[in-house]
Amino acid sequence: MADKISSCLKGEGLTKIFGVGRRKTLAVDHVDFDFCEGKIVSIVGESGSGKTTLAKMLLGLIKPTEGEIYFQGKKRDISSQKKRREYWKNIQAIFQDPYSSFNIFNKIDAVLLDCIKMRDGKKLTNEQKVAMMAEACSFVNLKFDELTNKYPFELSGGQMQRLMIARIFILKPKVLLADEPTSMIDACSRATILDMLMKLRDEIGMTIVFITHDIGLAYYVSDTVYIMEHGRIIESGSADEVILHPKEAYTQRLISDVPKIHEEWDLSTVQYSVS
C-alpha cells in the first residue's frame, strides 16, 4: 500500500512562535509530517494545541518562524502574489465558523462565480457557469435555483458549510484543509458534512486534512491520524493503529473523553482496550 502513495504535503521542523520576549508563546513546535495523496488525514488535539496555527501555516496565511513546507515534493514558494495564487489553486480550506466565513455583502452567486473565475479564468459562457454552479450545489444537496440571489446569512449553518464544500467542488484543489468544519453545526448536519468530505476524497481524489478536537469524528472519517499536544505531534499512524492501540497517555485521555453516544459506533471496543 505504502509504495503506491506519493507524498502530497510535507512539513519539516515547522515552528511558529507568537510574540517576543517574556510574552513569547510557542504555538507549533518543530512539527514533522507527511500527508499522502488521496487520503483523509486527521489532526486531533485540544483547543490551544496549535492545530489551527498549523493549518494557517499550511495555507500560507501566516509565515512559519522556522521549518519548510514541501508541496508535491517541491519546496513551497509563495513569495509573490502570482505564486500564491497558483499555490491556492491547489490548496483550499473550509473554516470552523460558517457564519463568519462569508462576506455578508456578497451574494451566493458571487461567491461561486469567484471560484469559477479562479479555476478557469474568464473564458466560460454564462450558461456554462450556471451549469457548473448548479452541479456544485447538487453535489452538496442544495438547490441552486433556491439559492441564487440570496445572501449566505439567509441560510442555516449546515447549508452554509455545504456551500463552502460546493466552493471546494468547483475549485477541485489537490489539498483541502478542513479546520473543524463540523464544530459549529448541529449533530444531524455533521454526518452529512463528513460524508461529503469522504465523497470528495473518493470521487476527486482530494487529500483532506481534517482538523478536529473530537477523536470520535477523526476515527469516523480518517485514514491517518496525528495527535497534537502543546504544539507538538506526539503520536501518528493509521486511524486503527492510533485509536485502537493508543500509546500515549494523552491520546488515551482524548479517547476516554469521547461522549458515550459514540460507544454505539465502533469505538465500543476501544473503551475496553484502554481501560
Place this chain on the structure above:
Amino acid sequence: MKQTLQQVFHSGKFIVGFVIFMALLLLVIIYPLFIKDAPLAIIAQGSFFPPGTYVNIYDSINTTDIYTLNLQDAAANRISSKLSNDDREAMKEWLIGDGVPADQIDTSDTASLLDLWEKNYDPQKNIPGMIFAQKRYYQRLNDSVQGILSTEGEILAALNPETGTLEQIGTVNQSDYVNIDQVANVRVLPLGTDNFGRDVLTELVKAIEVSLEIGFVAGIVATLIGLTLGLLSGYIGGWVDDMIMFVTNLFTVIPSFVLLVLISFSIGQEQRGAVTIAIVIGLTSWVWTTRAVRSQVISLRNRDHVNLSKIAGHSIFHIILNDILPYIASYVVMALILQISSAILAEASLSILGLGPKTSVVPTLGLMMNWAMIYQAEILGKWWAYFPVIVAIALITFSMNLMNTGLDQVFNPALRD
C-alpha cells in the same frame, strides 16, 4: 441594505436629527429662490436695526387710496406706544406724592393712568421734597401728554419753488389708513440688520450654506485621509503600520487647534478662502479617524471571510475594498458626520479669533459671530446679530450628533434602548 435603511429610519433620534438637518438644508436651498438680494449687500444706513416690518413713510403718504377707519382702540394704541415706561413710572410717583393710594395706580393700563393724571395734575401744586428741575420735568411731561391726547391731524406742506413759502398740500388725519399692499416699499427684516446694515436673515442663510460647505469639505478630507491611512496601517501591518502610527501619534500629541491656528495664520488673510480653510481644518482633524479605523481593521483582518478571500487569490486592494471596507462603512459614515459637525465648530472658533475665511466675500457662521463681537452687539443688547447664529450652530451640531447617535444605536445593537 434596504433593511438597514428601514431600521435607520425607525430610530427616533435619527429621525429628529434628520428632520432638523433637512429643514436647515431646505432653508438654504429655498430661501435664495425668493429673496434674491446679495447676502452681503449693505441695505441700511446705520447699524443694528431691530427686527420688524419696515414701511416706507414717503410711499405711505403718497398712496392714491386713503382709507378712513374709525377703530376704537386706535387712540389708546397710539397713546400707549408713545408713553414710555419711564414716563409712566414718573407719573405714578407724582400721583403717589399727591396722595393717590398706590394700589389704585396701574401703570400698564394707559386709559386709567391718563384719567387719574387729568383729574389730579396741577402744575402749580407743590409736592413736598420736589426740586425745581423735577417740577419743570413734570410740566413738560404734561405738555407732551396733552399733545398725545390731541385729535388733530398733521398738515402736509410743500415748498413753493417760486415764492419760497410753504404751501399746504394736504392733511393726514388720525383716522387715515393705507393698505400695506398699496405701499410701494415695504421690507420685512425678520432678524433686523447687523452692524454694517446688512439683512441678518439673508446673511445667516448664506452663512449656514457656506458653513455646511466648509463642514462637508473638511469632513470628507479628514475622513478620506483617516480612512486611507487607517485601512493601510491596520491591514498591511508591519513597518507600514509603524510608520503611519508614528505620524498619527505625532499629530495626536500636538493639539490640532493650535496647529490649525498656526496654519491659518501663516496662510495670510488674503489667501484664506472658505475652501482653503475647509481643507486646512480637514488636514488637522483626521487623526482620530485613523486610529479608530485602524483598530477596527485589525479586528477584522483575521476573520474567516478575509482569510477565505485571501485564499481565493484576491489582491490586497480587492480585499480592502470588498471584505474590509463594507464592514466598517457604517462606522465611517458616523465618523464623517461627527467630523462635519466638529469642522463647523472649528471654523466658528477660528473665525471668532479672526483667522477664518477672508471677510467681504462670503459670510460664515463664525464670521457673523466675529462681526457681532467686534461691534459689541452683546453689550449693546442687539441680540438679533448673534443669537440666531448661535441657534444655527447649535441646531447643526445637535442634529448631526443626534443622527450619529441614532446610527450608532442601529449599527451597535448593544446601545439600543
